[in-house]
Amino acid sequence: MSRKTDIPSLEEALKSGDRRALARAITLVESGRADHRAEALTLIEALGNGREALRIGFSGTPGVGKSTFIESFGLMLTGLGLRVAVLAVDPSSARSGGSILGDKTRMERLSRDPNAFIRPSPSQSHLGGVARRTREAIGLCEAAGYDVILIETVGVGQSETMVAEMCDLFVLLIAPAGGDELQGVKRGIMEIADLILVNKADGELGAQATRTCADYGGALRLLRKRRQDPEGFPKAMTVSAITTTGLEQAWSEMQALVGWRRQTGHFTARRKSQALYWFHEEVRLQLMARLVADDRLAADLALAKKAVSQGVESPASAAARVLKRFGDSPT
Secondary structure, X not given: OOXXXXXHHHHHHHHOOOHHHXXXXXXXXXXXXXXXXXXXXXXXXXXXXXXXXXXXXXXXXXXXXXXXXXXXXXXXXXXXXXXXXXXXEEOEOOOOOOEOOOHHXXXXXXXOOOOEEEEEEEOOOOHHHHHHHHHHXXXXXXXXOOOEXXXXXXXXXXXXXXXXXXXXXXXXXXXXXXXXXXXXXXXXXXXXXOEXXXXXXXXXXXXXXXXXXXXXXXXXXXXXXXXXXXOOOOEEXXXXXXXXXXXXXXXXXXXXXXXXXXXXXXXXXXXXXXXXXXXHHHHHHHHHHHHHHOHHHHHHHHHHHHHHHOOOOOHHHHHXXXXXXXXXXXX
């Protein structure tokens, strides 16, 4: 029989900024056990919404240098006296379910910084679940007193949209490349990006990075202007994670954008819309959890899936039938 978590003690340690307590709290919200889930909800409710950190999401294709950039950027922020938390959403091994990126080992210098906290989070091939855990981990990091929370996505499509719904700023990292590279970036990702940073703008790649930045800057000007942006945003800039060139300027632009959004009310409105988004996601996740937990409903769900896959029944009809049985099921 497992020992119950001492929630009041964990809450107190977490609010004092104890990194071990934060790690234990995140482990609790990541657990799939029903008793741990109940304890996690109790902790989250006890912590409330007292503190607020700046949440920045980062995405980019593999090889662009996301982890190197985040480490350099995080070290710059801690050098300014800020406490930084990094939540890395790792893709998982299809065989073992384990994390295959190992961000903590890739950000060795930042992981040793006493004002930084790094937490890799294997997705286990279930994006909705990892999104829930990452969102709750953000709240825990805020309660622990972190000023800036950096969220690294796997860069595989839907994850960008979900992470953008957790962040105040969404940054797209690009590697220097020819004009054809621009065609490979999904328009949807560019539309949600607040800042495009062309990384590796150093050495022999410097001139190419400048050309790439100009290409993306031109593409951004063709996109429809968003109400939540001041003049000049979204914009493209060149940076180098290796030489740290452009990092301070990028941070300055982020602060300027956030400051404008706070003054105009867009920041608060965005946080409210995100809360509603995650409310709907929680309803969906909890409904699915109840379907699977009930043996009779789980059997109905399995039969419906088989009927749909064999073309015997339409997805809409099968879903309606399963939900009707769900409504008739005693709670």
